[in-house]
Amino acid sequence: MNTSLSLENQVCFPIYALAKEIVQHYRPFLDALGITYPQYLVLMVLWKEREQTVGQLGDRVFLDSGTLTPLLKRMEQKGMVERRRNPADERVVNISLTPKGLALEEQASDIPQKLMESMQVTEEEVVALKNSIMKILNKQK
Template sequence: MASPMTDNDPSLLLDNQLCFALYSASLAMTKLYKPMLDELGLTYPQYLALLALWERDGLTVSELGERLFLDSGTLTPLLKRLEAAGHVSRLRDTADERRVLVRLTPSGRQLKARALRIPACIRQATQCELDEIRAMTRQLQGLRSRLHT
């Protein structure tokens, strides 16, 4: 009988784990973004929040959380730091006091112009063609969708 340490069941090999491939790729991607985001004074999650707001300014905190797949316990401190940096403002919705709207400030809008170079830098660093990036993105979005249902 083979011992657990010598049994090479392929289902338990680290390099056969989808979770590890996603995790290690995510770490590498975040490391790639770090110096570019440091120049902007942003963390990666803050950058993601700004991307969502550059697409559609004036989201509620709950809409932003849904868009980023973040709970309010994670999102609120992130937004407080963006607000302290002067990039966003959080205001109660006059139509519904329970809702908090997140709006870009002039500083937050100006960051968009400085961030425009990032996607091209990422594309160059990954050595992926745009079609390949789009295909991988769609595939990962599909996986995320299946995992959330």
């Protein structure tokens, strides 16, 4: 048997399993805010950038417009974001935060700390893991 094809020897499997586990740890904190994990990702970008096009958001959160557009529509229905066509180019949709979306930033401010406590890891461990992942991701660009 070729051991290089054993599930235990794959780097992708523990990363896949860890990603699912991390999202599960986020769930109670995000449920309390009435948002999903992908919505949280969008909000984090908008809390920093304030306004983005759908294309810019997709690039930042690694979602295509077919996935992002319905997600943004739901966020708009919940009153978190506003979608507006760009007057200079009707094909471009600008996304900005509403007061409700802005207010969620303060409510979410303790999520990173709560997540580390929930996963029983230190900030140093999280930073080391993130740095290793980013090293691989940045080599792909």
